[in-house]
Amino acid sequence: MHLGTIRTGDGDTRAAVREDSDWILLDAADVGALITDPQWRDRAKTALANPATARVPERDAVLAAPIQRPAKIVCCGLNYHDHIVETGRDIPEYPTLFAKFADTLTDPAADIVIDGSAQVDWEAELVVVMGAPLRRGTREEAETAILGYTVANDISCRDWQARTLQWFQGKAWDGTTPIGPVVVTADTISPSTGLDITCEIDGEVVQRSTTRELVFDAATLAAYVSQFTELSPGDLILTGTPGGVGLGANPPRWLADGQVLTTTIEGIGTLQNTMRITAPDDQGSPA
Structure with missing residues (x-):
């Protein structure tokens, strides 16, 4: 699985999971925030299975540092x-x-x-x-x-x-x-x-x-x-x-x-x- 943090405009970011040539946006600000939830894999699978989940084509994605504020x-x-x-x-x-x-x-x-x-x-x-x-x-x-x-x-x-x-x-x-x-x-x-x-x-x-x-x-x-x-x-x-x-x-x-x-x-x-x-x-x- 490939996880990324996508810049969505106005300084905001979203965690995302890659599927083929698209990034599927997830309900977290970045990968670091996403994985603090022990159930993050289930959330990612649910987003991947939902055709209504927001997507960003890979060619249009602006990738940020995947972990924005690591504690250590x-x-x-x-x-x-x-x-x-x-x-x-x-x-x-x-x-x-x-x-x-x-x-x-x-x-x-x-x-x-x-x-x-x-x-x-x-x-x-x-x-x-x-x-x-x-x-x-x-x-x-x-x-x-x-x-x-x-x-x-x-x-x-x-x-x-x-x-x-x-x-x-x-x-x-x-x-x-x-x-x-x-x-x-x-x-x-x-x-x-x-x-x-x-x-x-x-x-x-x-x-x-x-x-x-x-x-x-x-x-x-x-x-x-x-x-x-x-x-x-x-x-x-x-x-x-x-x-x-x-x-x-x-x-x-x-x-x-x-x-x-x-x-x-x-x-x-x-x-x-x-x-x-x-x-x-x-x-x-x-x-």
Whole structure:
């Protein structure tokens, strides 16, 4: 099943389920709100069976970030073998975690506006979407609690990230983490089979890997995080990025104003975002 959040005008959104080439609108503001109801699947089936339910042709649909206001966004760094190799680090014993705020998220086709960084990097990522509460869960319980998966790009301001040993200030800029375009439910797709993940800049492939390269897979991460904080429906876990980021290039390479960033995961979909970057001047103020 493919779930999405459709912009309906005047700033409003509606959760929707895809049927062939149409989106069937559901009675919830977004996918995150929809799945807080344990009976959401029955509601979706009822809407699909009702010919009077409002529909939006796929060609006319404007997709928003599927989860608009997750309570928790937990991110894992250094989680692909090839990315760890390019950073020169050892395989971690435990996941390296940090958090984001909900207002870092933006739409799958949004412009990414960054005012004040000269080292903007790209990070294609698989996102786990939780569908049920999970507290101190086992790996098997985590698998059951996962609703599905979506795509993100954890765009990072490396100059800010490098100011201290903590990554947070380079990772939590407002409106800089596109997610979407849809949530594909876990009964439809499995990252453990090895989904291709790619990132392109103006059509040039800069990252290409597979989710088989994950050190800690989706269920392992969800179970681990649940040991110290309860996960709820709509919470997100960004699972890390493959090799090929700008920081790992020699010399390092950064995104430039006007470049188009395209992020794709097989079986889920594509984000396409235009960068709008204003770098700081030598005094640290926007130019």
